[in-house]
Amino acid sequence: MSTGIDTGDTAxxxxxxxxxxxxxxxxGLFYAGLVRAKNTLNTxxxxxxxxxxxxxxxxxxxxxxxxxxHGALLGGLGHAFLHGVGFAPRAGxxxxxxxxxxxxxxxxIITVALVSGAVVERMRFGAYLVFALLxxxxxxxxxxxxxxGGGWLMHGGTLDxxxxxPVEMGSGFSALAAAxxxxxxxxxxxxxxLPHNAVYVLLGAGLLWFGWFGFNGGSGFGVGHxxxxxxxxxxxxxxxxxxxxxxxxxVRGRKVTAIGAATAVIVxxxxxxxxxxxVSPGWAMALGALAALPSYALIVWRPxxxxxxxxxxxxxxxxxxxxxxxxVGFFAQAAWNGVSNGLAYGNARQLLWQGLAAxxxxxYAFAMTFALxxxxxxxxxxxxxxxxxxxxxxxxQHGEEAYASGEGAILVTTEAGIEGPRPVAQPEPA
Amino acid sequence: MKLVIGIVRPEKANDVLEALYRAEVRGVSMSRVQGxxxxxDRVETYRGTTVKVGLAEKVRFEIAVSDEFxxxxxxxxxxxxxxxxxxxxxxxxxxxxxxxxxxxxxxxxAAVTPVSK
Numbered sequence: 001m002s003t004g005i006d007t008g009d010t011a012x013x014x015x016x017x018x019x020x021x022x023x024x025x026x027x028g029l030f031y032a033g034l035v036r037a038k039n040t041l042n043t044x045x046x047x048x049x050x051x052x053x054x055x056x057x058x059x060x061x062x063x064x065x066x067x068x069x070h071g072a073l074l075g076g077l078g079h080a081f082l083h084g085v086g087f088a089p090r091a092g093x094x095x096x097x098x099x100x101x102x103x104x105x106x107x108x109i110i111t112v113a114l115v116s117g118a119v120v121e122r123m124r125f126g127a128y129l130v131f132a133l134l135x136x137x138x139x140x141x142x143x144x145x146x147x148x149g150g151g152w153l154m155h156g157g158t159l160d161x162x163x164x165x166p167v168e169m170g171s172g173f174s175a176l177a178a179a180x181x182x183x184x185x186x187x188x189x190x191x192x193x194l195p196h197n198a199v200y201v202l203l204g205a206g207l208l209w210f211g212w213f214g215f216n217g218g219s220g221f222g223v224g225h226x227x228x229x230x231x232x233x234x235x236x237x238x239x240x241x242x243x244x245x246x247x248x249x250x251v252r253g254r255k256v257t258a259i260g261a262a263t264a265v266i267v268x269x270x271x272x273x274x275x276x277x278x279v280s281p282g283w284a285m286a287l288g289a290l291a292a293l294p295s296y297a298l299i300v301w302r303p304x305x306x307x308x309x310x311x312x313x314x315x316x317x318x319x320x321x322x323x324x325x326x327x328v329g330f331f332a333q334a335a336w337n338g339v340s341n342g343l344a345y346g347n348a349r350q351l352l353w354q355g356l357a358a359x360x361x362x363x364y365a366f367a368m369t370f371a372l373x374x375x376x377x378x379x380x381x382x383x384x385x386x387x388x389x390x391x392x393x394x395x396x397q398h399g400e401e402a403y404a405s406g407e408g409a410i411l412v413t414t415e416a417g418i419e420g421p422r423p424v425a426q427p428e429p430a
Numbered sequence: 431m432k433l434v435i436g437i438v439r440p441e442k443a444n445d446v447l448e449a450l451y452r453a454e455v456r457g458v459s460m461s462r463v464q465g466x467x468x469x470x471d472r473v474e475t476y477r478g479t480t481v482k483v484g485l486a487e488k489v490r491f492e493i494a495v496s497d498e499f500x501x502x503x504x505x506x507x508x509x510x511x512x513x514x515x516x517x518x519x520x521x522x523x524x525x526x527x528x529x530x531x532x533x534x535x536x537x538x539x540a541a542v543t544p545v546s547k
Contacts, residue, residue: 038441191444387515390441399474407464408485412473 005087006094009222013095013103019214020106024051024113026211030204030262031117032402034311037196038392039121040402046116049129054109054136062108062141063101070150074142093221103218108144111167112136115369117311118175119182122389125397127382131373135174139368143170143361157350158357159332159340161230162219164274164325165361172318173362174369176309181373182382184308186389198258205262209238212269216276229336230276233284238268240288248296263316267295270320275328278339283331291323322358329354431526431542434503436491437465438511438519443489446510450491453506455499457542459492469517488519494529496539 028047035043054062064079067090079085082101090100112132119128143166145151147158153165160166187193195201216234220227245264246256271291272284279287298315329351332342341347342354376382383389388396395401438446443460450458464485471482495503504521512518531541 387513390439390513392441395472395474399472400476401474404474404476405464408466409474409481409483410471412480412482 004089004094005096006222009094009224010096010099012223012227013099013218013221016214016218017099017103017106019211020103020110020218021051021211023106023208023211023215024048024110026204026207027110027113028204029200030208030266031120031311033197033200033202033204034195034259035120036193036392037403038394038401040196040394041400042125042393042397043116043120045125045398046120046128046132047113049125050109050113050116050132050136053129053132054112054140055105057133057136058105058108058141059101062137062144063104065137065141066144067100067104067149070155071145072152072155073145074151075145075149090221095221100221103221104144104148107163107167107215108136108140111140111163111171114167114171114313114317115174115178117313118179118309120310121393122185122383123182124381124384125393127376127380130376130380131178134372134376135369138372139170139174139365140166142368143364146360147357153353153357153360156353156356157340158325158353159278159328159337159350160274160325160357161226161276161278161328162216162273164321164328165357168270168273168317168321169325169358169361170365172314172316172321173365175313176307176318177366177369178373179307179309181370181377184306185310186386188308189306195259198262201259201262205265209234209265209269212273216269216273220277226277226337229281230272233272233276233279233281234269236281237272237284237288237291238265240285241265241268241271241292244289244292245296248292252300263295263299263312264292266316267291267320270317271324271327274321274324275332278328278332278337280331280333280336283327283333287324287327287331290327291320294323295319318362322362325354325358325361326351431494431496431529431538432500433524433526434491434493434495434500434507435522435524436493436507436511436519437463437488437521438491438507439513439517440487440489442511442513442518446489446491446507449506449510450493450503453502455493455495455503455506457494461490461492463488463490467517467520486517494526494542496542499542 024047028044032040032044059082061080064077065075068075068078085097085101087096090097093100112135146153147160147165212234213231217227217231220230242261242264245260249256249260268288271287275287295315298319299312330342330344332340332350333345334341340350343351384396465488466484469486471484474481474483493503507521529541530537
């Protein structure tokens with residue numbers, strides 16, 4: 001091992017990286033359950049596509065722009081195409097920079113996948129691929145530099161443990177912009193559009209929570225106090241959010257709902273993301289309970305508007321991330337984090353910097369995403385034609401169905417090389 | 431009395447229900463069916479296996495109506511289900527011998543006409 005490397009830290013970060021990568025298919029499952037059956041695969045594929053595209057852009061330029069140098073707005077190109085990223089430790093950590101790169105790559109991937117929730121069931125897959133490619137650099141890498149890579153927010157003193165700014169607010173407010181530019185689904189507000197499989201939603205949320213232990217628990221880049229605190233807070237906070245969500249469901253509809261519970265898990269995990277290693281477990285419980293309120297309110301209110309931000313990325317990620325970032329400004333505790341106090345412990349300056357992050361992050365994400373999609377929309381159609389939207393995205397975009405019965409399917413070719421039509425079940429000719 | 435059978439696109443099923451409701455045709459059964467009409471087969475590929483899917487998903491409405499409701503029902507089905515593309519479906523009207531409303535024992539026209547009328 002190179003000097004300055006800690007094997008324990010490195011071992012944990014390798015595992016944490018794999019955990020965070022798993023969150024993206026988990027998100028795909030979560031999103032797929034929330035859409036109609038005819039759009040299952042397309043929705044899932046938007047998350048899978050993020051793994052493909054965001055990793056490539058991250059390796060090419062994203063990582064460098066985010067983590068090379070201390071420019072106020074943007075990093076340099078010194079690490080472009082992984083130049084100089086090797087076994088030597090990343091400054092400020094005791095893990096090889098290769099592991100640091102991989103860990104951060106998984107963050108970029110899931111953030112791109114998160115945004116897709118705003119445009120499912122109508123956005124052309126091709127246009128989405130172009131959007132994902134550009135967004136991962138123009139929005140994610142920039143915000144990651146501001147919050148993690150030595151940019152102006154980090155330099156000024158903003159505390160963002162695991163990505164309240166780039167991941168949560170970045171995706172949430174970009175989702176709002178994307179929903180506005182792409183426009184509502186043709187059936188939105190005219191027909192009841194229901195989630196087609198609540199079990200996927202619950203299973204996806206469960207796997208996301210599992211992965212979040214790597215996401216937050218790895219954001220201390222080792223096995224020290226910050227990681228331990230963030231790990232445990234990642235257990236505590238979502239549970240408290242669940243309890244409050246149950247109560248809100250009971251008061252509002254007299255029944256505790258399953259999809260509500262899955263949403264609560266996400267909201268709780270998001271809320272603790274910026275605060276994980278900075279607040280005490282007690283405050284983490286309060287954070288979980290309180291963060292439920294604005295997100296719940298937005299989820300109830302949003303469908304009454306004309307904005308078809310389909311899977312409520314803004315409510316679950318943008319709002320809860322915003323809440324978590326500000327919460328750090330109030331209740332960060334140097335006795336727990338060894339870095340800084342919040343307003344409640346006598347440091348008003350911390351709240352100022354949290355407030356700045358909570359304004360700048362969303363503003364940049366919204367404006368840049370809006371402009372980017374307008375630009376892509378000028379070059380190619382963003383949406384599928386109405387008829388294809390009606391038939392479903394799985395068949396029209398991918399030529400596959402999630403729940404194909406195989407009935408009436410006639411074999412045309414196989415990998416074994418049998419060419420030409422070979423009728424298996426020939427229906428009546430037209 | 432006639433049994434009106436409408437076979438329509440699944441994505442238009444809600445529009446058909448809405449049109450029937452507005453035409454005050456109450457009493458509908460629907461089921462998912464697979465069928466083949468004149469529409470083009472769609473080609474799907476699963477891991478190197480390419481297939482032509484000759485059967486399309488359809489929704490089949492069955493509506494028993496008294497004779498004076500037949501045209502209203504047909505109009506509503508057409509209005510709700512039409513897109514103008516191949517594959518919009520078919521309507522079949524067949525004579526109905528008997529109908530009984532189980533709750534009251536009312537028979538025939540009394541059993542298939544809306545309760546309010």
